[in-house]
Amino acid sequence: MRIGELAERAGTTTRTLRYYESRGLLPARRSVNGYRTYDEEDLRLLQQIRTLQDFGFELEETRPFVECLRAGHPAGDACPASLDVYRRKLAELDELIGRLQTVRDQVGAQLLRAEAELPGGPDPQCEWGG
Template identity: 45%
Template sequence: MRIGELARRTGTTARALRHYEQAGLLGSARAANGYRVYDEGAAVRVANIRYLLDAGLTLDDVAAFASCLDGDLPSVRPSARGLEIARDRLAVLDARITAQTAARDRLAATLARTRAGAAEDAEDAGDAGDAEDAGATEAARTAGDARISGE
């Protein structure tokens, strides 16, 4: 099958397939016209590559699983090296999650302070506006009293 057909079957792109090939994870033959041609097993291999990538592994990590990419990968017990890679990747993901959570908490705290400050500013502006309104009302009342009394 040609690269476009493999991309359609596996829900990936031709660019990703070329990338997997360049990383040594996927092989192809060349047709007389120079087009890449993949055997039927390539779809399983690509599905397994995507499975591992979706699990958080990198292409370099996936290379350690190269010998078992052509089978039913989710049901196969990983090798000791595979488990080590998975544990290392999990530690990296946990560290990223911790860092992202801390960044999120800082941002949320900043927004909360900003909202509280904006509410106080609005309240202060409302109080000032109320005072100005009260002052204007008092001035108008005094002026009105003066006109009535003839002062």
């Protein structure tokens, strides 16, 4: 298939596909007339990349998954390098969740403090229509 069809089937743009090609994530095969050509396996690579990016993975973090698929494995996460990326991403997410929980606790404490300092409830002059 040609680049436009692959882009349509993958739900992306030809520009994105050319970018992936320049980064070495998508093979750069050409037909005799110079057109880029792709097959179902390339669509599978793109679906793996898109799924991981939807999960918040950076483009470079998808590389081990793509390489795993290219090596003939049935899934992009069937290789040790892919599992390492999963582990790193989970550690990042755990750290982010911890930071968010800290901020949430601080905002909750500020709310409780502010509510406790209001004698008789909120001041009507401070109300807003939002």
